[in-house]
Amino acid sequence: MAQHRYFIQTFGCQMNKNDSERIESIFSTMDFVETQKPEEADVILLNSCSVRQKAEDRIYGITRNLAKLKEKNPDLIVCVTGCMPGRDKDGKMGEKLDSVDLFFPTHDMVHLPKWLGELNPKLRQMEDLEKDYLALRPTLKKTYQAFVTLQTGCNHFCTYCVVPFSRGLEKNRPLQQILEEVRELAQNGCVEVTLLGQIVNHYIAPDPQYFSKSNIYNTSDFAKLLWEIHQIKGIERIHWTAPHPIFMTEEVIDALTLPKQINFLHLPVQSGNTQILQKMNRRHDRDFYLETVKKIRQKKPNIALATDIIVGFCGETSAQFEDTVSLYKECDFDISYNAQYSSRSGTLATKIFKDDVSHKEKKRRWWVLQELMEDIVLEKNQQYLNTTVQVLVENEEAGWCTGNSSEMKCVRFKGDASLVGTIVPVSIYKAGMWMLWGRKA
Numbered sequence: 469m470a471q472h473r474y475f476i477q478t479f480g481c482q483m484n485k486n487d488s489e490r491i492e493s494i495f496s497t498m499d500f501v502e503t504q505k506p507e508e509a510d511v512i513l514l515n516s517c518s519v520r521q522k523a524e525d526r527i528y529g530i531t532r533n534l535a536k537l538k539e540k541n542p543d544l545i546v547c548v549t550g551c552m553p554g555r556d557k558d559g560k561m562g563e564k565l566d567s568v569d570l571f572f573p574t575h576d577m578v579h580l581p582k583w584l585g586e587l588n589p590k591l592r593q594m595e596d597l598e599k600d601y602l603a604l605r606p607t608l609k610k611t612y613q614a615f616v617t618l619q620t621g622c623n624h625f626c627t628y629c630v631v632p633f634s635r636g637l638e639k640n641r642p643l644q645q646i647l648e649e650v651r652e653l654a655q656n657g658c659v660e661v662t663l664l665g666q667i668v669n670h671y672i673a674p675d676p677q678y679f680s681k682s683n684i685y686n687t688s689d690f691a692k693l694l695w696e697i698h699q700i701k702g703i704e705r706i707h708w709t710a711p712h713p714i715f716m717t718e719e720v721i722d723a724l725t726l727p728k729q730i731n732f733l734h735l736p737v738q739s740g741n742t743q744i745l746q747k748m749n750r751r752h753d754r755d756f757y758l759e760t761v762k763k764i765r766q767k768k769p770n771i772a773l774a775t776d777i778i779v780g781f782c783g784e785t786s787a788q789f790e791d792t793v794s795l796y797k798e799c800d801f802d803i804s805y806n807a808q809y810s811s812r813s814g815t816l817a818t819k820i821f822k823d824d825v826s827h828k829e830k831k832r833r834w835w836v837l838q839e840l841m842e843d844i845v846l847e848k849n850q851q852y853l854n855t856t857v858q859v860l861v862e863n864e865e866a867g868w869c870t871g872n873s874s875e876m877k878c879v880r881f882k883g884d885a886s887l888v889g890t891i892v893p894v895s896i897y898k899a900g901m902w903m904l905w906g907r908k909a
């Protein structure tokens with residue numbers, strides 16, 4: 469009997485990517501194989517993102533095109549999961565997707581085998597796999613690098629954000645389950661883990677009895693977890709995203725100095741103006757953020773910092789935007805992920821504020837930040853000239869290896885495929901805006 473095939477497409481953040489890896493493990497339990505061609509698939513699954521309207525519009529567009537494929541292959545099953553079904557409380561989004569057979573929130577992926585079997589009895593018949601989807605082991609494309617989800621959902625309700633609606637309230641994974649997963653990864657050759665959470669540094673262990681007695685931290689479960697992961701042999705680099713400034717406590721900042729911690733932190737600020745931060749319900753002001761960055765740099769002077777910024781939030785004046793520009797310079801970020809504010813239905817900002825900054829002005833502000841970032845990043849990258857960085861090699865092509873340094877700088881150097889998955893010291897001789905070139909040291 470020919471093997472059934474699935475095609476999966478993932479949109480949005482690393483959390484969605486990690487969820488897709490879990491869905492892939494469900495498909496392999498059902499004896500499916502992956503195909504890169506949708507027209508060959510028995511099941512097409514889209515893991516959607518709702519962060520901006522454009523991301524949702526893409527799903528509407530793709531599913532409209534899939535209707536044609538379904539005409540050719542009436543057995544084809546189309547599924548949409550992720551943020552869109554998660555926030556579709558009144559069912560209106562699902563109604564608009566008529567070529568979609570299964571429209572389910574992420575946590576319902578455990579029912580996928582049963583539902584697919586009901587839709588097509590020729591598929592392997594199976595019951596639900598687990599009660600909790602986070603207990604499913606993700607299928608990894610690379611053995612040396614893995615995402616590990618610590619929590620899903622969020623209780624913070626920033627006024628612009630759909631996450632508390634699409635993913636629900638914060639739910640932390642049991643510590644024991646996380647540590648088991650990381651130990652298993654290390655045994656299978658994983659050297660770098662990226663810990664994921666909506667507010668990753670707010671992790672609270674539901675089973676704190678599994679922390680070691682010798683743990684050096686007392687008050688922050690997240691810092692304690694970092695310390696526990698440091699004890700796991702084989703793990704060489706620890707990366708986490710995304711923290712919230714208000715939970716960058718003394719202990720979490722101290723944990724940045726643990727030896728396996730990468731020399732990079734992504735700390736979203738969203739705006740440099742206190743009134744805008746209040747309207748966003750970020751729960752801190754400009755000075756608090758600057759003070760936090762100062763404390764981080766005191767502990768780890770050369771850390772590379774990244775941030776997220778939204779320009780053109782409701783009512784943002786030019787002067788308020790200039791506060792973001794000055795904060796950017798003061799923090800001396802290495803990189804920032806800039807977004808033009810996009811009103812999202814269901815959020816508080818959409819209900820109570822006017823999206824009144826023109827599209828043209830949002831675009832202008834976005835470019836101001838983008839150009840500032842490009843100027844700073846080039847200058848910062850030049851500081852790596854004649855220094856040695858540690859690169860986790862992810863790819864080799866035509867005798868050139870590529871990977872990220874501990875500062876999350878993309879580095880290229882001459883080397884062979886045997887280096888993929890290993891950490892190599894590389895001395896830098898050339899610096900561009902988005903790439904450093906070096907030689908194996």
Ligand code: SF4
Nearest residue numbers: 622625626629631666
């Ligand atoms: S902290 Fe704010 S921006 Fe981050 S996920 Fe929660 S609500 Fe969204």
